[in-house]
Amino acid sequence: GQNIDQPTEMTATEGAIVQINCTYQTSGFNGLFWYQQHAGEAPTFLSYNVLDGLEEKGRFSSFLSRSKGYSYLLLKELQMKDSASYLCAVSLTGTASKLTFGTGTRLQVTL
Amino acid sequence: GAGVSQTPSNKVTEKGKYVELRCDPISGHTALYWYRQSLGQGPEFLIYFQGTGAADDSGLPNDRFFAVRPEGSVSTLKIQRTERGDSAVYLCASSEGTSGNEQFFGPGTRLTVL
Numbered sequence: 001g002q003n004i005d006q007p008t009e010m011t012a013t014e015g016a017i018v019q020i021n022c023t024y025q026t027s028g029f030n031g032l033f034w035y036q037q038h039a040g041e042a043p044t045f046l047s048y049n050v051l052d053g054l055e056e057k058g059r060f061s062s063f064l065s066r067s068k069g070y071s072y073l074l075l076k077e078l079q080m081k082d083s084a085s086y087l088c089a090v091s092l093t094g095t096a097s098k099l100t101f102g103t104g105t106r107l108q109v110t111l
Numbered sequence: 112g113a114g115v116s117q118t119p120s121n122k123v124t125e126k127g128k129y130v131e132l133r134c135d136p137i138s139g140h141t142a143l144y145w146y147r148q149s150l151g152q153g154p155e156f157l158i159y160f161q162g163t164g165a166a167d168d169s170g171l172p173n174d175r176f177f178a179v180r181p182e183g184s185v186s187t188l189k190i191q192r193t194e195r196g197d198s199a200v201y202l203c204a205s206s207e208g209t210s211g212n213e214q215f216f217g218p219g220t221r222l223t224v225l
Contacts, residue, residue: 042216087153098167101153
């Protein structure tokens with residue numbers, strides 16, 4: 001089976017930087033997605049990593065280490081609107097279209 | 112442009128009843144996915160279509176759940192003899208292709224079984 005672990009909750013201050021970690025144990029790993037989900041809303045795509053390294057996209061960056069089964073999402077210059085759940089999801093070879101999600105990390109940004 | 116739409120947004124039904132949930136994907140997207148999300152959890156895969164055919168239905172919990180996509184566009188998730196444990200938000204997503212393609216999610220249907 002697959003196992004995806006993320007912290008349940010995090011709190012950070014407006015303007016700061018926060019790193020949300022995700023570790024996974026899977027067989028046949030293909031790629032890793034990060035989604036943002038505001039309460040009561042649909043998940044929205046943030047990033048996709050298939051190769052090792054850092055992908056930067058504005059205030060958000062995502063890192064992947066395939067050998068360590070580890071990813072993180074880095075949010076810079078935090079804004080109040082970044083308060084949301086952040087979902088880590090993996091896709092597997094052979095079933096690459098099916099995403100397996102972690103339980104999500106609920107981020108609270110405070111003043 | 113229009114995103115993924117789902118109807119109804121909320122559905123309240125009684126235990127044992129039959130329900131249908133509809134998903135209208137982004138025009139031109141060949142892949143369509145159904146997920147189920149319980150409170151405090153991440154979405155759980157149910158089934159995915161490539162065109163009209165169900166390419167992977169391994170996530171359907173039992174034979175009370177069935178989904179169709181007869182013309183390769185709109186999809187309907189059907190749940191027979193609903194149970195209280197079926198209460199969740201049912202999310203639909205679509206993508207242009209499959210592997211590695213961003214999945215665009217709809218707003219979901221919140222199903223409550225009394």
